[in-house]
Amino acid sequence: xxxxxxxxxxxxxxxxxxxxxxxxxxxxxxxxxxxxxxxxxxxxxxxxxxxxxxxxxxxxxxxxxxxxxxxxxxxxxxxxxxxxxxxxxxxxxxxxxxxxxxxxxxxxxxxxxxx
Amino acid sequence: xxxxxxxxxxxxxxxxxxxxxxxxxxxxxxxxxxxxxxxxxxxxxxxxxxxxxxxxxxxxxxxxxxxxxxxxxxxxxxxxxxxxxxxxxxxxxxxxxxxxxxxxxxxxxx
Numbered sequence: 507x508x509x510x511x512x513x514x515x516x517x518x519x520x521x522x523x524x525x526x527x528x529x530x531x532x533x534x535x536x537x538x539x540x541x542x543x544x545x546x547x548x549x550x551x552x553x554x555x556x557x558x559x560x561x562x563x564x565x566x567x568x569x570x571x572x573x574x575x576x577x578x579x580x581x582x583x584x585x586x587x588x589x590x591x592x593x594x595x596x597x598x599x600x601x602x603x604x605x606x607x608x609x610x611x612x613x614x615x616x617x618x619x620x621x
Numbered sequence: 622x623x624x625x626x627x628x629x630x631x632x633x634x635x636x637x638x639x640x641x642x643x644x645x646x647x648x649x650x651x652x653x654x655x656x657x658x659x660x661x662x663x664x665x666x667x668x669x670x671x672x673x674x675x676x677x678x679x680x681x682x683x684x685x686x687x688x689x690x691x692x693x694x695x696x697x698x699x700x701x702x703x704x705x706x707x708x709x710x711x712x713x714x715x716x717x718x719x720x721x722x723x724x725x726x727x728x729x730x731x
Contacts, residue, residue: 548721548723549710549712551719564718597664604717605652606653606673608670609653609655609670
């Protein structure tokens with residue numbers, strides 16, 4: 507069964523450093539997403555991406571965050587200057603379409619620890 | 622703004638028992654509802670997708686129901702096994718994003 511692949515599985519970074527989280531969505535999917543889950547809290551939506559641009563973003567997704575699809579397979583989330591409160595599990599997801607016909611497929615996540 | 626709530630937050634049952642997990646949502650204008658399971662601190666595995674026009678979906682020992690008008694979904698697990706122990710999340714899809722509930726932590730004791 508096709509999978510969403512995320513790397514690395516765990517990243518530790520110092521406060522103020524830039525991090526890039528990487529994802530390879532399922533090849534025939536058109537919509538890409540980032541979600542995060544702070545320890546003990548709900549999974550929260552960050553951003554959706556379609557046709558090489560952001561289609562929707564939450565209030566969490568401020569100027570410190572950016573997303574990019576640098577080639578035909580990768581989808582990245584960049585945090586420019588990490589803060590302690592950015593420590594969370596970050597999930598990438600993809601979907602074949604929108605409007606609810608299809609379900610989301612999630613990756614196994616990247617655990618980001620900011621020290 | 623959509624709010625999704627799951628009850629109970631935690632559940633412990635003996636092996637073999639049938640059980641029901643509950644999910645409620647405040648905005649009934651959803652496209653679908655998806656149930657996931659999550660290993661502690663790990664990824665999300667999709668279990669069932671139920672469209673807004675459907676009343677229920679089944680996969681093996683799992684059955685999910687949806688009542689849009691009352692803003693409720695249930696996940697029924699038949700003949701529970703220790704391997705079912707995990708956190709179960711429901712998520713409503715009202716467009717281009719999912720809104721997740723807080724999850725139910727299930728422990729099935731041998």
